[in-house]
Amino acid sequence: MQPKSTRYLIFFQYLGSKYSGVMKAPAHQAVEGVQNHLENAVKRLKPLNEVSLSISSRTDTGVHALCNSAHLDLVRKADKPPFTEKVLTEALNFFLKPEPIRITKAYRVPNDFHARYLATSRTYVYRMATRISHHSEMPITEKDLCWALQNMELDINAMKEASSLLTGTHDFSTFRALSSDAPFKNPVKTMELVQIQPGLSFSQRHFHRDIQYWELSFKSRSFLYRQVRRMTGALVAVGQGKLSVRHIQELLDARDSLAYPQNLAAPSRGLFLTNVEYKDSDLVPSTQD
Incomplete structure (x- = not known):
């Protein structure tokens, strides 16, 4: 059986003082973005697919968020069911512990959902x-x-x-x-x-x-x-x-x-x-x- 991809919308908050902004910073840059840490946390879930988050709202260096959002796709082994929203939230927060970044909630959404373009x-x-x-x-x-x-x-x-x-x-x-x-x-x-x-x-x-x-x-x-x-x-x-x-x-x-x-x-x-x-x-x- 072919493993299926599951799309999630996550809401997250962060203190922006120590980051280059919310967007992913290139590897050669000394200061990382919030997205770097979010994607590293997702990678520790060991998905089969390459990890890539689509952030809804760009924020610059030093700007904070009580509620930003992003969508991501996760593919697990064929014998494993998709993560529940609660388990995904708790697991990501566990891996984010050292950082002032927190996942507040997660939703399983349609596979064509887009966090940026569908925001009202x-x-x-x-x-x-x-x-x-x-x-x-x-x-x-x-x-x-x-x-x-x-x-x-x-x-x-x-x-x-x-x-x-x-x-x-x-x-x-x-x-x-x-x-x-x-x-x-x-x-x-x-x-x-x-x-x-x-x-x-x-x-x-x-x-x-x-x-x-x-x-x-x-x-x-x-x-x-x-x-x-x-x-x-x-x-x-x-x-x-x-x-x-x-x-x-x-x-x-x-x-x-x-x-x-x-x-x-x-x-x-x-x-x-x-x-x-x-x-x-x-x-x-x-x-x-």
Whole structure:
């Protein structure tokens, strides 16, 4: 009997501080990507096929994820049944123990399922902290997990007004960082959500009570390269009085990546991918799989 291939969708989270990003790094590169560790864990399951993960959502160096996703195929010996979702999750987490990477759940999906192209939305949250006079005042629990805005308050009302300009369908060319694939990607995106709210912190509740946390949330089916960090940087600049609300509209209207002010993009450490969504119907394997 010919061994059959089984496709799985896995959801996983990671702290991105020590990785080159989520995507696989080449062998000669000193710092590895999250995908390197995920694929090494899958290889320890001893599948018959070559291991290759298809990641749904790319994140850069220093960016974190509470929920990213990928699909993979596994072929076992003909006398062994496919892994159950629970066993696959537990086994991968066992092999990932040394790393700040965790599988949160797994689904057996149709053999034509694609983690990237079938995602209906992605949500990012950017975390910031204000009322800090020196970077050493940042709690140890927030190290590399938050952007500390020193010696300043933010005009939250102005930021909310500016964020409303980014909501909806626009050409976001100005908010796209230049990359090798930039000319081939459609710059028109629909922002379902651009929202700023007070944030939460364990340390704030118990010790660092003077620090104020804020969270910027962005939801869309897809994003351009570094779009979230550039939108965040522009909104924070409005909150600081460095840009006006009108400037945000002018940046949108420019439709030119070079029109974006230099050194304005938010650093990677405060950015989290928090959700990747799919239609329930796409997650159900067919009886032929």
